[in-house]
Amino acid sequence: MTALLHVDNISKRFGGFVALDGIDLEVQPGERLGLIGPNGSGKSTLVNCVCGTLQNEAGNVLFGGEKMDGLAAHQRTHRGLARSFQLPRPFHSMSLVDNLRIPLLYTVHARSGPLRTAADIEARCADLLKMVGLAAKSRQRPRDLTQVEMRKLELARAMAAEPKLLIADESMAGLSHSEIEDILALLRQLNERGITIILIEHIMSAVMSFSQRLAVLVSGKKIADGKPEDVVRNPEVVRAYIGQ
Amino acid sequence: MSTIKFSIVVTAIGVIVWAATHWLGIDYAYFAGYTILQLIVLSTAWNILGGYCGYVNFGTAAFFALGAYSTVFWYKFFPMPLPVLIVLGSVVSGIVGLGMGYLTLRLRGAFFSIATLALAVVLQTLVINWDFVGGSRGAYVIHPENFELAGLSVHYIEYLFVLMLVLAVIALVTARTIERSQLGYGFATIRDDELAAEACGVPTLRLKLIATTLSGAFMGMAGAPFPFYIGYLQPQSAFALDYAVNSIAMPMIGGTQSWVGPLIGTIVLGSAQQYATVTISSAVNLLIVGLMLVAFVIIAPNGLLGLFEQLRGRKKP
Amino acid sequence: MDFDFNLLMNAIVSGLLLGGFYAAVTAGIAISFGMLDIVNIAHPAFVILGSYIAYYFSSTFGIDPILVSFLALPAFYALGAAIYQVYYLSFERRGQEALRGLAFFFGLLFVTEVMLLLTFGADYRYVEARYIGPSLHLGFIELPYRLLIPCVVALAIYGALDLFVSRTFLGRAIMAVSQDQLALQLMAADPIRIKRIAFGISIATASIAGALLIVIQPVEPSVGRDYIGRVFAICVLGGLGSLPGALIAAFLLGIVESLTSTFSGPSWAPAISFGFLLLTLAFRPAGLMGR
Numbered sequence: 001m002t003a004l005l006h007v008d009n010i011s012k013r014f015g016g017f018v019a020l021d022g023i024d025l026e027v028q029p030g031e032r033l034g035l036i037g038p039n040g041s042g043k044s045t046l047v048n049c050v051c052g053t054l055q056n057e058a059g060n061v062l063f064g065g066e067k068m069d070g071l072a073a074h075q076r077t078h079r080g081l082a083r084s085f086q087l088p089r090p091f092h093s094m095s096l097v098d099n100l101r102i103p104l105l106y107t108v109h110a111r112s113g114p115l116r117t118a119a120d121i122e123a124r125c126a127d128l129l130k131m132v133g134l135a136a137k138s139r140q141r142p143r144d145l146t147q148v149e150m151r152k153l154e155l156a157r158a159m160a161a162e163p164k165l166l167i168a169d170e171s172m173a174g175l176s177h178s179e180i181e182d183i184l185a186l187l188r189q190l191n192e193r194g195i196t197i198i199l200i201e202h203i204m205s206a207v208m209s210f211s212q213r214l215a216v217l218v219s220g221k222k223i224a225d226g227k228p229e230d231v232v233r234n235p236e237v238v239r240a241y242i243g244q
Numbered sequence: 245m246s247t248i249k250f251s252i253v254v255t256a257i258g259v260i261v262w263a264a265t266h267w268l269g270i271d272y273a274y275f276a277g278y279t280i281l282q283l284i285v286l287s288t289a290w291n292i293l294g295g296y297c298g299y300v301n302f303g304t305a306a307f308f309a310l311g312a313y314s315t316v317f318w319y320k321f322f323p324m325p326l327p328v329l330i331v332l333g334s335v336v337s338g339i340v341g342l343g344m345g346y347l348t349l350r351l352r353g354a355f356f357s358i359a360t361l362a363l364a365v366v367l368q369t370l371v372i373n374w375d376f377v378g379g380s381r382g383a384y385v386i387h388p389e390n391f392e393l394a395g396l397s398v399h400y401i402e403y404l405f406v407l408m409l410v411l412a413v414i415a416l417v418t419a420r421t422i423e424r425s426q427l428g429y430g431f432a433t434i435r436d437d438e439l440a441a442e443a444c445g446v447p448t449l450r451l452k453l454i455a456t457t458l459s460g461a462f463m464g465m466a467g468a469p470f471p472f473y474i475g476y477l478q479p480q481s482a483f484a485l486d487y488a489v490n491s492i493a494m495p496m497i498g499g500t501q502s503w504v505g506p507l508i509g510t511i512v513l514g515s516a517q518q519y520a521t522v523t524i525s526s527a528v529n530l531l532i533v534g535l536m537l538v539a540f541v542i543i544a545p546n547g548l549l550g551l552f553e554q555l556r557g558r559k560k561p
Numbered sequence: 562m563d564f565d566f567n568l569l570m571n572a573i574v575s576g577l578l579l580g581g582f583y584a585a586v587t588a589g590i591a592i593s594f595g596m597l598d599i600v601n602i603a604h605p606a607f608v609i610l611g612s613y614i615a616y617y618f619s620s621t622f623g624i625d626p627i628l629v630s631f632l633a634l635p636a637f638y639a640l641g642a643a644i645y646q647v648y649y650l651s652f653e654r655r656g657q658e659a660l661r662g663l664a665f666f667f668g669l670l671f672v673t674e675v676m677l678l679l680t681f682g683a684d685y686r687y688v689e690a691r692y693i694g695p696s697l698h699l700g701f702i703e704l705p706y707r708l709l710i711p712c713v714v715a716l717a718i719y720g721a722l723d724l725f726v727s728r729t730f731l732g733r734a735i736m737a738v739s740q741d742q743l744a745l746q747l748m749a750a751d752p753i754r755i756k757r758i759a760f761g762i763s764i765a766t767a768s769i770a771g772a773l774l775i776v777i778q779p780v781e782p783s784v785g786r787d788y789i790g791r792v793f794a795i796c797v798l799g800g801l802g803s804l805p806g807a808l809i810a811a812f813l814l815g816i817v818e819s820l821t822s823t824f825s826g827p828s829w830a831p832a833i834s835f836g837f838l839l840l841t842l843a844f845r846p847a848g849l850m851g852r
């Protein structure tokens with residue numbers, strides 16, 4: 001089975017600093033991959049390179065068998081790659097509903113398929129907001145949201161793009177236990193519908209319960225990649241990350 | 245209300261304005277009115293790129309002057325009617341806007357703004373050194389004293405006034421239509437967070453290019469009749485930095501997120517300037533613009549519209 | 562074409578000297594834009610303000626204009642610190658520096674220019690000093706003192722700034738704040754205070770640059786506008802945040818402008834710096850020695 005996402009030996013430097021050093025990663029369709037690593041290990045840089053926010057200097061990113069190098073971020077989103085940002089980046093001048101409308105208008109609409117009416121789009125936005133528990137605040141602006149609510153909005157907006165692969169970048173920081181469970185349930189729901197998920201998190205319990213496979217990034221290198229229970233027992237991983 | 249209804253309403257207002265001015269019968273009213281209407285077009289044009297997308301263009305004068313010099317250029321070849329020259333002027337400015345955007349819009353907003361300054365000077369230098377359009381000596385454009393059409397004869401300045409009125413209507417209707425369309429949403433995402441916009445699938449570069457082209461085209465449109473208005477076109481007056489500061493100050497004072505902002509800002513600031521010119525001196529003009537710009541940008545970042553919304557918001561239960 | 566070697570050499574030399582002066586004007590932008598990421602397009606207006614202050618005290622009290630500018634340093638520093646405070650409170654803190662910050666400085670540019678116009682009028686002003694007029698002759702090379710001295714002062718400024726940035730804690734903190742504000746905070750230094758000091762220094766350089774300007778040429782309020790593009794062109798070409806880069810880029814620009822002026826006529830000179838800027842932005846925004 002060909003991988004949905006194939007990160008092939010990519011590297012990225014910022015001046016003299018090597019952020020990513022020859023990363024190889026494969027994600028199968030429908031898989032739930034967890035990605036962990038200490039702060040500054042390059043997780044977000046990896047996401048940025050995969051999604052096109054940054055361009056990697058060496059290696060290739062293949063999505064659905066197609067080379068992504070050189071494609072702008074919006075083109076990759078059109079092809080089914082979606083991500084949420086670690087620090088939420090909502091559109092501040094718009095209501096929550098309008099925030100979700102953007103990916104619907106510009107990504108879903110842009111793909112060939114049944115043309116959606118304004119009512120369809122409105123309904124879809126409402127659905128998404130309900131899924132993340134923000135339906136009550138649909139007409140409000142992001143500045144009226146708590147940090148936690150902003151993370152949910154961030155996730156909802158990524159979902160609105162109807163992706164094949166969703167990268168959730170630390171969406172659970174600061175959430176309570178039950179809120180984490182809600183998000184995990186949501187992600188599992190999406191996964192059951194066939195959406196491949198990469199979960200980047202520090203909350204080990206969430207990562208362990210969710211992931212089918214676990215990859216570990218330390219100082220720009222991948223040091224482990226396999227079943228979660230095996231990876232956490234890997235001495236290098238324990239030393240570099242879990243032991244902290 | 246729908247775009248068609250809105251267009252009708254604005255056109256009706258335009259007709260009323262014309263009728264009132266016509267009834268007044270003073271030529272000065274046309275001159276002053278033309279200036280204000282021209283500023284409405286310029287500030288609305290600026291706002292499409294500046295207010296909607298968040299990219300500050302300091303080179304309003306460049307696009308304005310391009311429209312003016314385009315008129316001088318084409319008119320020398322063949323004296324065509326002004327509406328045709330206006331279309332030509334907007335096409336020329338639009339193309340230059342596209343070209344400049346293509347060169348610089350991949351960079352951060354600040355670099356784009358600096359590039360627009362550079363463009364203004366480069367164009368001005370090119371024009372100064374180009375004898376065909378008069379160079380630094382300037383160009384005379386002679387127009388008939390009256391404009392005649394189908395038996396009707398009015399002073400030429402009234403004709404110019406009506407033309408600029410039409411252009412203002414077009415600019416306002418276009419701005420409003422964009423604002424409420426998918427394009428307008430896209431522009432707003434660029435302003436709010438370009439990186440997030442890309443991640444949501446918004447083709448930011450393409451949209452920015454559309455904005456610069458439209459903005460440049462409208463500025464050129466405003467500049468095209470200028471040689472006829474002023475009679476003697478010099479680079480210093482066409483490329484004056486004053487156009488830049490006015491077209492930035494007016495939307496910032498009125499409010500940048502809506503088509504109404506530039507309109508309000510132009511009327512408020514334009515009137516203040518006219519008053520100052522008449523009562524004190526014209527040098528104080530720029531001082532007023534500068535001070536108001538700085539004051540509003542600090543105190544009322546969303547302009548008069550923003551203040552109004554804040555007041556309205558407080559009254560809600 | 563009769564190639565006049567003398568003319569060429571003199572054009573290059575005066576271009577170099579002029580470039581040195583351009584570097585002095587750019588020093589402030591190298592700090593505010595290169596290191597602090599603040600697009601202070603009003604900087605040239607403050608330079609002109611410096612020129613007028615030098616003019617006023619020089620013509621009223623007979624003090625050397627460059628000396629006046631050094632005496633005026635504290636005032637300019639205070640002005641810079643005050644402006645930064647307003648800028649920070651109004652824009653940086655709210656994260657709106659992109660649109661509103663630019664508009665703010667643009668407004669300041671106009672306010673400064675018009676206030677000078679209303680105070681001093683539109684006539685050209687110039688200063689008199691012993692070194693304006695005579696030249697140093699090295700063989701067939703002519704070095705007018707009125708260009709040479711500003712160039713030397715400019716080099717001294719760069720030397721001082723470079724030492725400051727590399728040897729003092731404050732200077733290194735400024736470099737640090739340009740690269741990683743969080744790290745600086747963790748070092749228990751207040752980034753806002755550091756930036757305020759840096760911006761104050763940037764405006765202080767305008768005082769000296771202004772005096773140098775009026776030594777080189779007569780000044781009237783709108784002269785600053787010619788420099789807006791020049792200083793940003795130099796800063797971008799030299800690579801943001803690099804003082805040596807800005808110096809080299811300034812020399813380069815000065816030479817190119819001088820050659821164009823000499824061989825194609827002065828009316829093309831403005832297009833050079835601005836054309837340079839456009840090309841640099843389009844093709845190599847990181848500059849010659851960029852980060």
